Amino acid sequence: xxxxxxxxxxxxxxxxxxxxxxxxxxxxxxxxxxxxxxxxxxxxxxxxxxxxxxxxxxxxxxxxxxxxxxxxxxxxxxxxxxxxxxxxxxxxxxxxxxxxxxxxxxxxxxxxxxxxxxxxxxxxxxxxxxxxxxxxxxxxxxxxxxxxxxxxxxxxxxxxxxxxxxxxxxxxxxxxxxxxxxxxxxxxxxxxxxxxxxxxxxxxxxxxxxxxxxxxxxxxxxxxxxxxxxxxxxxxxxxxxxxxxxxxxxxxxxxxxxxxxxxxxxxxxxxxxxxxxxxxxxxxxxxxxxxxxxxxxxxxxx
Amino acid sequence: xxxxxxxxxxxxxxxxxxxxxxxxxxxxxxxxxxxxxxxxxxxxxxxxxxxxxxxxxxxxxxxxxxxxxxxxxxxxxxxxxxxxxxxxxxxxxxxxxxxxxxxxxxxxxxxxxxxxxxxxxxxxxxxxxxxxxxxxxxxxxxxxxxxxxxxxxxxxxxxxxxxxxxxxxxxxxxxxxxxxxxxxxxxxxxxxxxxxxxxxxxxxxxxxxxxxxxxxxxxxxxxxxxxxxxxxxxxxxxxxxxxxxxxxxxxxxxxxxxxxxxxxxxxxxxxxxxxxxxxxxxxxxxxxxxxxxxxxxxxxxxxxxxxxxxxxxxxxxxxxxxxxxxx
Numbered sequence: 001x002x003x004x005x006x007x008x009x010x011x012x013x014x015x016x017x018x019x020x021x022x023x024x025x026x027x028x029x030x031x032x033x034x035x036x037x038x039x040x041x042x043x044x045x046x047x048x049x050x051x052x053x054x055x056x057x058x059x060x061x062x063x064x065x066x067x068x069x070x071x072x073x074x075x076x077x078x079x080x081x082x083x084x085x086x087x088x089x090x091x092x093x094x095x096x097x098x099x100x101x102x103x104x105x106x107x108x109x110x111x112x113x114x115x116x117x118x119x120x121x122x123x124x125x126x127x128x129x130x131x132x133x134x135x136x137x138x139x140x141x142x143x144x145x146x147x148x149x150x151x152x153x154x155x156x157x158x159x160x161x162x163x164x165x166x167x168x169x170x171x172x173x174x175x176x177x178x179x180x181x182x183x184x185x186x187x188x189x190x191x192x193x194x195x196x197x198x199x200x201x202x203x204x205x206x207x208x209x210x211x212x213x214x215x216x217x218x219x220x221x222x223x224x225x226x227x228x229x230x231x232x233x234x235x236x237x238x239x240x241x242x243x244x245x246x247x248x249x250x251x252x253x254x255x256x257x258x259x260x261x262x263x264x265x266x267x268x269x270x271x272x273x274x275x276x277x278x279x280x281x282x283x284x285x286x287x288x289x290x291x292x293x294x295x296x297x298x299x300x301x302x
Numbered sequence: 303x304x305x306x307x308x309x310x311x312x313x314x315x316x317x318x319x320x321x322x323x324x325x326x327x328x329x330x331x332x333x334x335x336x337x338x339x340x341x342x343x344x345x346x347x348x349x350x351x352x353x354x355x356x357x358x359x360x361x362x363x364x365x366x367x368x369x370x371x372x373x374x375x376x377x378x379x380x381x382x383x384x385x386x387x388x389x390x391x392x393x394x395x396x397x398x399x400x401x402x403x404x405x406x407x408x409x410x411x412x413x414x415x416x417x418x419x420x421x422x423x424x425x426x427x428x429x430x431x432x433x434x435x436x437x438x439x440x441x442x443x444x445x446x447x448x449x450x451x452x453x454x455x456x457x458x459x460x461x462x463x464x465x466x467x468x469x470x471x472x473x474x475x476x477x478x479x480x481x482x483x484x485x486x487x488x489x490x491x492x493x494x495x496x497x498x499x500x501x502x503x504x505x506x507x508x509x510x511x512x513x514x515x516x517x518x519x520x521x522x523x524x525x526x527x528x529x530x531x532x533x534x535x536x537x538x539x540x541x542x543x544x545x546x547x548x549x550x551x552x553x554x555x556x557x558x559x560x561x562x563x564x565x566x567x568x569x570x571x572x573x574x575x576x577x578x579x580x581x582x583x584x585x586x587x588x589x590x591x592x593x594x595x596x597x598x599x600x601x602x603x604x605x606x607x608x609x610x611x612x613x614x615x616x617x618x619x620x621x622x623x624x625x626x627x628x629x
Contacts, residue, residue, distance in 0.1 A: 020454050024411060194408035198472065201366055202422035203395040212421075216412040 028220070031296035038292020041285035048282055052101035061092035063099035064250035075270070087271050088264055096252050097275050103253040104279070107167065107237045108230040114172035115233075116226060119179025124214050126180070127187025129206065138184065141177050149174055149236075153245050167246050171236050175229055182225055186218040220297035227290035231283040238279070254279040306341035306377075307512050308365070308480060313338045313374035315357070315364045315536075319587060332586055334360040336536040337374070339613075344479065347506065347513040349527030349544070351520060351559065355583060357536040358516045359403075362482040365514065366398050367391060396426055399473035403485040405465035409457040416453030419443065419471045426476060438475060446471045446501060463494035467501070474505060482514045487522060499526055520563050524548055529619070532556045535586055535594040538613060542620035552616045552627040555595050593625065601626045 032038055056063065060081045067080065067090045076085045084093040126137040153170045160166055190196060190213075199209050238255025240246035247253045254275050261272030314336055318329040335357045342348050350358050363369045365376055367383055376383045378394060386394065399422075402408035409418050419439045423430060440450040446467040457465055466486060473481055483502065487495040503526060506513060517523050523530055524544060531541040532555065540553040551557045565571045582598075584590055590597045596606035605625050613621040 022459070023414075023456050024458070194402040194404055195410045197363075197368060198400065198402065198408050198469070199410075199421065201368060201395060201398070201400045202472065202476070203392050203425040204421070205392075208425070213410050217410070 024220075028293075028296040032292050035292040035295060037288045038296075041288035041292070044281065045285045045289065048101060048278070048285075049105055052098050052105060055098040056095055056102070059092065059095045059098070061095045063095045063252060064091065065095075066090045067092065075268070084274055085268070085270060087260060088267075091250075093271060093274060096257060097254075097278055100252045100254045100257050100275060101278055101282075103247060103251065104234050104237060104255065105282075107171070107253070108234040111168050111171040111175060111233045111237075112226055112229045114168060115175035115179050115229065116222065118172070119176035120183050120215060120218070120222060122176070123180040123183025123185075124187050124210050124218065127184040128191055128210050128214055130191075134184075137180075141180055144173065144177055150240075150243065150245070153240060157245060162248060164247070164251075167237065167240060170240070171233050174236075175233060179222070179225060179229070182221060183218050186221055187214055190214055190217055224290055224294040224297060227286055227293055231286040234279065234283065307344045307379060308342040309375075309377040309380075310341075310365060311339050311375045311377070313361070313364060313376060314372045315360050315369055316372040321587075330587055333536050333589065334586065335364060338533070338536070338538055339374075340531055340538070340541060342480070342512050342514065344512050345506065345510045346529065347515050347527045349523035349530040350514060350516045350533060351518060351523055351530060352533035353518065353559075353583065355586065356533045358518075358533055359484050360536075361533070362400070362484050362514055362516050366395075366400055366482055368400070396422075396476045397479045398482070399476070399478040399480075400482045400484060401466075401469050401473050401486045404489050405462050405469055406457055408469050409465055411457055414454050414456055415443075415448070415460070415468050418457070418468055419475055422472060422476050439471075442471045442475045445505075446474070447497075461494075462490050463498060466490060466494075466498055470498075470501065470505070474509070477509060478511070480512045480514070482516070484516050485518070486515075488517065488519065495522070502526065520559065532559065535584065535589050537594055538621075538623060539595065540620075540622045540624075541613075542617070546617060546620050552620070552622040553595075553624050554599050554601050554626075593623070595624075601629060 061067065067082070067086060070080065070082070070086050070090045072086075072088065072090070076083060082092050082094070084097065087093055087096065122137055122141070126134045149170070152173070153166070156166050156170055196209060196213055199213055204212070234254070237246055237253060238258060241253055241255035242259045247256055249256075257275035258272060258279070261269075261275060264271050315334050316331040316336075317334055319332045320327045321330045338357075338361060340348065350361065352358050360369065364371050367376070367386075371384050374384075378397070383391065383394060409415075413421075416436070416439050419442055420435050423435050423438060436453075439453065443450050443453070448464060448467050448471065452460075452464075457468070460468065470486075486502070487498050490498060499522060502513070505511060513526075515523065515526055527544050529541065529543050530547045532539045532547075532553065534555050540547065540551065540556045542552075547556065548560070551560055561574065561576045565574060584594070584597050590607070592608050593599070593602070593606040593611050596602040599606065601624075603626070609625070611623045611625050613623045614627070616622045616627055
């Protein structure tokens with residue numbers, strides 16, 4: 001390599017076969033793997049996700065099955081194979097916690113994905129095109145910000161009736177706003193970089209530049225925000241379910257289980273503690289992972 | 303010389319700058335480039351010099367239509383570029399490229415060197431096969447002195463000089479006829495500088511390139527240019543063949559620039575005559591009346607404040623905008 005530097009023309013071209021470069025993503029991955037808290041978080045998250053998805057199929061009880069012999073909050077009992085006991089209606093708590101985890105994670109991931117797509121699209125367009133487009137899009141974001149969430153959800157319920165999909169819509173409609181603002185800010189700083197000008201000089205259209213240059217370069221920041229949004233969405237879902245605006249019985253989510261558990265706190269604290277522990281651990285892990293990602297993707301400003 | 307490849311006439315680029323106003327902003331025009339005209343022939347290098355903030359880079363970008371032009375025309379082989387629509391302009395971009403000052407910032411950090419160099423090809427020849435593109439990229443890399451084995455590396459894995467070579471390869475791969483070099487060596491250290499300059503000159507010879515070479519480094523400009531244009535506050539002060547300008551500069555500003563170049567010998571450096579012009583560049587928002595240079599000019603008189611000096615001929619191909627150049 002140094003030989004080549006000294007002789008700019010022609011020489012030493014036969015030396016060295018194609019070397020693989022290490023992209024910024026690969027570098028970031030290595031830094032992430034060196035971060036113990038983040039790796040632990042990632043491992044636990046994968047475990048919880050796995051258990052939530054596969055677990056319910058392996059249990060003797062389903063989440064909506066009532067054990068008529070134990071229509072009271074049964075403490076953990078190996079003989080009846082209620083490993084975490086039952087809730088006050090005699091349903092297996094372990095099955096319900098795992099199933100609730102499935103719903104909570106699904107809502108978290110799906111709603112965040114919706115927010116991701118809308119937010120990145122709107123933010124990148126607003127930031128890159130600028131001018132009047134930027135004004136209109138961002139004022140719309142401001143407008144949406146000013147609508148109170150619960151109010152918005154109640155209106156949706158009144159108009160469309162109670163529906164599982166509505167919750168994705170409602171949460172997605174709220175979460176993409178911040179994403180759009182973050183992406184717009186990042187895009188503004190990228191927009192005046194020389195490589196964008198170079199792309200324009202070499203004939204790239206606006207759409208092409210956004211897809212090819214803007215989006216990959218904002219993705220680092222966006223990924224961090226995604227890992228921090230998922231727990232936020234899970235909490236939001238819990239909040240809505242707690243108010244009775246979310247998931248309907250007999251389906252359940254961590255938020256609903258906590259709600260039910262809170263009602264029986266004095267009789268059987270276990271019905272509150274178990275789902276709450278699952279949720280807390282998940283939220284912690286997401287936050288650790290998000291923190292680690294931020295450090296890994298942005299080694300300069302730590 | 304042959305008919306001009308590029309003919310710029312009375313080019314003006316004004317930016318609207320916000321100057322206060324509470325609810326409704328007040329704007330004043332910042333005349334970054336104000337009435338610049340020049341011709342550029344194929345295979346010719348025009349050096350553009352001037353201190354920072356004089357509109358050198360703005361001029362380069364305006365020629366390539368990367369910035370909106372306020373007035374004037376940029377004619378490419380006789381056809382006005384400012385009148386083209388998006389599609390026609392895109393087709394023209396094959397012939398005109400740009401090389402930037404900051405080598406690292408001009409490369410997308412998420413793309414490999416190969417992808418960066420191939421990008422113009424992908425934009426213009428979307429039907430081209432992957433293998434053909436790869437072959438073209440490898441050939442170009444060899445030509446600018448990069449090992450073809452480096453195609454899969456990312457910009458942060460290269461040195462400044464290597465990044466600049468990637469930038470040059472990207473600019474050259476479509477075989478352009480004009481390259482705007484916006485201070486291509488200012489960010490490189492001196493040992494790399496000569497290599498990059500020589501590379502540019504070799505490429506110019508090989509392809510018959512016309513170059514607009516923007517720089518504040520007079521020795522570099524002297525080395526590479528055929529003609530030199532001196533800008534001050536967005537206006538042309540003097541334009542001449544290289545030798546004429548460096549031997550017999552007519553404009554007081556050019557003379558001041560020349561004497562400001564340090565000589566690497568302390569005795570000669572101390573002994574040489576200087577044309578001092580004061581330090582403060584007037585605000586481009588509020589340029590002086592008449593001749594823009596008069597506030598710093600040792601020869602300034604009343605006429606300089608009243609009348610804008612036109613470009614006068616001071617010899618073959620030598621033009622000066624000064625009332626007193628004969629003195």
